[in-house]
Amino acid sequence: MIAIVDYGAGNLTSVKKAFDRLGMESVVTSDPSCVRKAEKIVVPGVGHFDTTKKVSESGLRAVALDAISRGVPLLGICVGMQWLFDSSEESPQTTGLGLFQGVCGRFPAEVKSPHVGWNQLHMRGRSILMDGISRDSFVYFTHSYRAPIVPETCAATEYGGLFSSAVERGNVFGVQFHPEKSSDVGLRILRNFCGILLC
Amino acid sequence: MLTKRIIVCLDVDAGRVVKGVRFAGLRDAGDPAELAALHARAGADEIVLLDISATHEKRGILLETVQRTARALMIPFTVGGGIRSLDDAAAVFDAGADKIAINSAAMKDPSLIATIAARFGSQAVVVAIDVKRTLQADGSGTYFSVKSAGGRDATGREASTWSKEAQERGAGEILLTSMDSDGTKDGFDLELTRVVTAIVAIPVIASGGAGTKQHFVEVFRDGGADAALAASIFHFGEIALPELKAELSAEGIPMRWPC
Numbered sequence: 001m002i003a004i005v006d007y008g009a010g011n012l013t014s015v016k017k018a019f020d021r022l023g024m025e026s027v028v029t030s031d032p033s034c035v036r037k038a039e040k041i042v043v044p045g046v047g048h049f050d051t052t053k054k055v056s057e058s059g060l061r062a063v064a065l066d067a068i069s070r071g072v073p074l075l076g077i078c079v080g081m082q083w084l085f086d087s088s089e090e091s092p093q094t095t096g097l098g099l100f101q102g103v104c105g106r107f108p109a110e111v112k113s114p115h116v117g118w119n120q121l122h123m124r125g126r127s128i129l130m131d132g133i134s135r136d137s138f139v140y141f142t143h144s145y146r147a148p149i150v151p152e153t154c155a156a157t158e159y160g161g162l163f164s165s166a167v168e169r170g171n172v173f174g175v176q177f178h179p180e181k182s183s184d185v186g187l188r189i190l191r192n193f194c195g196i197l198l199c
Numbered sequence: 200m201l202t203k204r205i206i207v208c209l210d211v212d213a214g215r216v217v218k219g220v221r222f223a224g225l226r227d228a229g230d231p232a233e234l235a236a237l238h239a240r241a242g243a244d245e246i247v248l249l250d251i252s253a254t255h256e257k258r259g260i261l262l263e264t265v266q267r268t269a270r271a272l273m274i275p276f277t278v279g280g281g282i283r284s285l286d287d288a289a290a291v292f293d294a295g296a297d298k299i300a301i302n303s304a305a306m307k308d309p310s311l312i313a314t315i316a317a318r319f320g321s322q323a324v325v326v327a328i329d330v331k332r333t334l335q336a337d338g339s340g341t342y343f344s345v346k347s348a349g350g351r352d353a354t355g356r357e358a359s360t361w362s363k364e365a366q367e368r369g370a371g372e373i374l375l376t377s378m379d380s381d382g383t384k385d386g387f388d389l390e391l392t393r394v395v396t397a398i399v400a401i402p403v404i405a406s407g408g409a410g411t412k413q414h415f416v417e418v419f420r421d422g423g424a425d426a427a428l429a430a431s432i433f434h435f436g437e438i439a440l441p442e443l444k445a446e447l448s449a450e451g452i453p454m455r456w457p458c
Contacts (some may be wrong), residue, residue, distance in 0.1 A: 181274060181297065
């Protein structure tokens, strides 16, 4: 069973719907005991970095860290991916999980913000999550802050400079775009995630 | 590279697509979910569903329609028409919309933009603006007058200042419709599009007047639009999405193509 962590950040039905389409059982939950039992965890997110505080407050932060240490695959989407980094300029007082090093920051002033629409993935190195995804594939983004390029970046995207559109380290994965809104490419990425076994 | 978007609009009344649907190969040409899925497969970057039913009783049908349409799609899905409060918006998001479009209600109470953005994020709030070129009170020329209630009422607002205010209040995108061009198939209002894209930092969706592939080239190249929306030309098959996107790509406009 896949636990989709509900921490009050917007609409989670589309993530659930995508797993339904793949025939994978998933639940939207804010209950730590349910997340603890999950075989896979998804931390979705639209909106403000500040909302990730609710994950910590509800005890889900400790549950997520414990699951990761047990090898349970975890996927952060959008703000859920940024939460895997140290922090974000959007809410400097909120600490992320620090599994990837760096601070998420604003786009430079010369490009429109938010970055909304379909943009391309430039692959870097081997990736389980991006298996079978062609170079320069299009995925859907909508965000105002972006994560820096790190050694674990497995896909980068160009918009006012390169940023991390996907990161991967062991059983921890993050995507800045919305796979659940990215048509067949997104569905393939979610299917890859579903296929990852306990590490 | 970030691409320009082609958005297909479905005008829906009582759960049925209205305003010109004549599509070969569909079991039921008026079904929003079926039509949306067909456009998505053909390469639409996004779907907008506008509820044009006037009565309250039909709202329940809308939510069921939104639910079915959302289930058929894995691309962004915006729903507008008759959203007057945070509760209206929440019901539409619950039914599976990714973004909501608000128009008259935002002009009546501009704080609604911030209220919805605070709960669902700016990326989920599209402010729709209907514009008609109108003679100045002193007869010295025309200005871009914003209309509400489906274009019936004058609001005393000007398109670029209202767009700017909408952005400041938390709108994530502007859906800009030229009422003068709408339905003419003579092309988008490029001047209007330029005026608004020059003043806001958020994406602008141009709407009204699309008739040929060249009109799309113009609105991206000369109008500075981030996205272009049309309805009947796609429903009637006058312009096929794959051909349109291939031609725009060939003209050097960044497109999600092939997709």
